[in-house]
Amino acid sequence: MKKKYxxxxxxxxxxxxxxxxxxxxxxxxxxxxVESKITYIDNVKLFNGFNMSKDLGRINNEKIExxxxxxxxxxxxxxxxxxxxxxEKAKEIENSLxxxxxxxxxxxxxxxxxxxxxxxxxxxxxxxxxxxxxxYEIILGTQGxxxxxxxxxxxxxxxxxxxxxxxxxxxx
Numbered sequence: 001m002k003k004k005y006x007x008x009x010x011x012x013x014x015x016x017x018x019x020x021x022x023x024x025x026x027x028x029x030x031x032x033x034v035e036s037k038i039t040y041i042d043n044v045k046l047f048n049g050f051n052m053s054k055d056l057g058r059i060n061n062e063k064i065e066x067x068x069x070x071x072x073x074x075x076x077x078x079x080x081x082x083x084x085x086x087x088e089k090a091k092e093i094e095n096s097l098x099x100x101x102x103x104x105x106x107x108x109x110x111x112x113x114x115x116x117x118x119x120x121x122x123x124x125x126x127x128x129x130x131x132x133x134x135x136y137e138i139i140l141g142t143q144g145x146x147x148x149x150x151x152x153x154x155x156x157x158x159x160x161x162x163x164x165x166x167x168x169x170x171x172x
Contacts, residue, residue: 037135039140041158046165047119049166050119050162051169052119056111064108070100122169127139
């Protein structure tokens, strides 16, 4: 009888040790997944979805459209003078066309360089705050051109960050 209890006790202890080891390994495996604080953001999606980018884009598009209308009008006038063989007036308008075309290029350059830089400066500030408050070790940025070739599901935080930066931008 004593031998049965001893055998039963050994088997129960063995099962308890196995169960305990299984629970501990599951706990540590899940804990290491949760503690993985390396994430990434789709830069293009973030930039295009950021309200500041949209606001500045609308302002810039209004300027571009206005400038395009000026160019179209000048081109129409230029065409009329050219058909009428009024070369002196056509030459005047041609000079104005060049000047207005340069102005359009300046507007485009301004947006693509300076305004984009303003947006990225603000985004970087907000992303740093977001990363610190959520205790991320690294937030990588990708543009879909090979920077990050593979990532596990769940570490793309673009949508969360986009919501955060838009709330910050709107003053919330």
